[in-house]
Amino acid sequence: MRAVHTGPAPLAVKDCTLIAIATGRRAQNLRELRDHVLDVHPGSIYYHFWGGLLRSRFDQPEYNNDFAAWARNGLHDKRLAERLGVINPAAYCNLEMLRQELIEVIEERLDETEFIPWSKADQQFQFIRAQIILFDTPWRIRAPEELAEITPKLSVGSIFYHFIDARCCTPGGLDDFRAWLSGFPECRDLCAKLAAVDPYFTTLTELRQQLTSIFCTYFGRG
Numbered sequence: 001m002r003a004v005h006t007g008p009a010p011l012a013v014k015d016c017t018l019i020a021i022a023t024g025r026r027a028q029n030l031r032e033l034r035d036h037v038l039d040v041h042p043g044s045i046y047y048h049f050w051g052g053l054l055r056s057r058f059d060q061p062e063y064n065n066d067f068a069a070w071a072r073n074g075l076h077d078k079r080l081a082e083r084l085g086v087i088n089p090a091a092y093c094n095l096e097m098l099r100q101e102l103i104e105v106i107e108e109r110l111d112e113t114e115f116i117p118w119s120k121a122d123q124q125f126q127f128i129r130a131q132i133i134l135f136d137t138p139w140r141i142r143a144p145e146e147l148a149e150i151t152p153k154l155s156v157g158s159i160f161y162h163f164i165d166a167r168c169c170t171p172g173g174l175d176d177f178r179a180w181l182s183g184f185p186e187c188r189d190l191c192a193k194l195a196a197v198d199p200y201f202t203t204l205t206e207l208r209q210q211l212t213s214i215f216c217t218y219f220g221r222g
Helices: 030-039 042-053 066-073 078-085 095-112 146-153 156-169 176-181 185-195 204-218
Strands: 011-027 125-141
Touching (some): 011 030, 011 042, 011 156, 030 066, 030 095, 042 066, 042 095, 042 125, 042 156, 066 078, 066 125, 078 095, 125 146, 125 156, 146 204, 156 176, 176 185
Antiparallel strands (some): 011 125
């Protein structure tokens, strides 16, 4: 179980990478996709929504999650792709709530469609499960103002782990920065600014820049 930083002890910065694990599950049509989503490991829901942020990309993807991309490219269902593409996983308290939203969007489309769309045999949706691998770093943040100096130096893996994975995997959906800053009453306004950051429709590099700007502005390091 991941540690939650709730006090003024130093925040130990971690780095991470995302390992993709095959589940052996495949879907060739929309009904099969729905049936698998009903009970697939939650780590698979996590991977197909969030994993793209850590995967190497050489172009700008049209859709942020793998379900929307497959609906467009595998099923050639643009309407479904657009509905799936606007789902923001950061808006849901946990992966089960996100799963339920995904199911509802798929079932709504199934109800509308007279013929179930199929993909080609070589374009099946492959369900992948995510596993986070952690690494320690030399960074230890001892005072809130150090965030302005250290954040721009952090790897994108550290940003992902502390600001995104924490929201998905800790009670209350707090990122590690807010959980740690909650031990400093004077940083209440800073926590509110961090809570307003949407980490999904962006890149990790852009997210790091946004967090850096917030910390530098707040602590007068501009």
